[in-house]
Amino acid sequence: MDFINFIPNFGGPVLTILAFVLALSVIVAIHEYGHYIVGRWSGIEAEVFSIGFGPVIWSRTDRRGTRWQLAALPLGGYVKFLGDGNAASVGGDGETEMARNTMLGAPLWARAVTVAAGPIFNFILSFVIFAGLLVSLGQPMTPLTVSSVPDWPESRAMELEPGDTILRIEGEPLNYPEGFGAALDALPSAPVLDYEVERDGTRMTLRGPHPAPSRVQSITPRSAADDSGLRIGDLILSMNGTPVYSFMDMVDVVNAIGAEPITLSVWRDGAVREEILTPRMVAIPQEDGSMRDEPKMGIGNGGLFFEPQTMTVGLWEAMKLGAQQVWFIIVQSLNGLWHILSGAISTCNLSGPVGIAETAGSMASQGAESFITFIAVMSTAIGLLNLFPIPVLDGGHLVFHAWEAVTGKPPSDGALRILMAIGLSLIGTLMLFAIANDLFLCP
16 A cells, blocks of 8 residues: 555645644654765764654664664654764764774774765755656656646636647747746736647647636645645635636736735635635745745646656656755755845745744645655755754764864864853754744744
């Protein structure tokens, strides 16, 4: 049984907890394995590899003497190398700490690459997931060819069928993928448009809705749409009485109304229902690199109204796009953090463990692909966070190693204790603030 596909059937708090623990455990396991395997390759032996903290619920010792264990609190993990005084690899045990096969006794290069390997493995996990999804799911064929069409209301009745190749809409070529966005923007807002298609070798003109319809393609976790009764696949007919036919129609209405309640007329499974939601201010990257808070409902781009036939993506292309996606997340994360610190955008854009858990549950409820994508995004974010030059994080250890490379000796034990205390205070303060955001300041 596919456990990831089974998770959404639980729903509610159980789904949130299970999804959060599963995602965090995968990300932590990969991160710590990076430390472990590169340390082993560098000649540093590991005593304990632990997923979770607290009482041990399962363990086994391999032939190398490393104890692999699962602990009761699945909120992190660690690798304790031979001679370490603690799980953070700070200080020694007073006996074997300076031997070559220990963290403290290994050459500087070995210690540095072992520390850096954790975040790097997080980036590699994200890269593999993004590239793997592209290879397994493929990308739309060119020219666009219909694979399946939805069952929609008669007011937006369509005459397209599976196998139709779309040549033009309202007399204009779609130019997919180059120029596709501009072609969509140029189309009129109307319930039905003229499609020129090729079917079984014959060209014909048929009716169909706007290719990028006012449909709920995805729902952003912890958004107004996520808290409402909307579901993926819902077709939005009107907003505050104004008919909407394309995704951009919805964007225009939200931009005009702002963060005020909007009444939606929604078509679902042959029936029309009403939903009321209030858009929330969300930090959005601008073309000049800045970020600005804008009202958003939390409904993902409507995509195409039909399912397109797909073609296989080459491995090299998938790898290139996967790497680009990892880099994009890193850049946008740093950009967002800078704008939060500078006061340009709201601190509500910073989520803590409660918000992340809710996001995990929401993404799991949207299906395996969404949940796996969430793991990829979070893996990059956690890898980046661990590279921050804060004592107790991997980035802090790398700063210590850089100091040793320049001065010829590591920081003193007294200095390390003080710096570690400062680092723990910073991380603890940030965590408390993020939890307050989740629970009280930014509900």
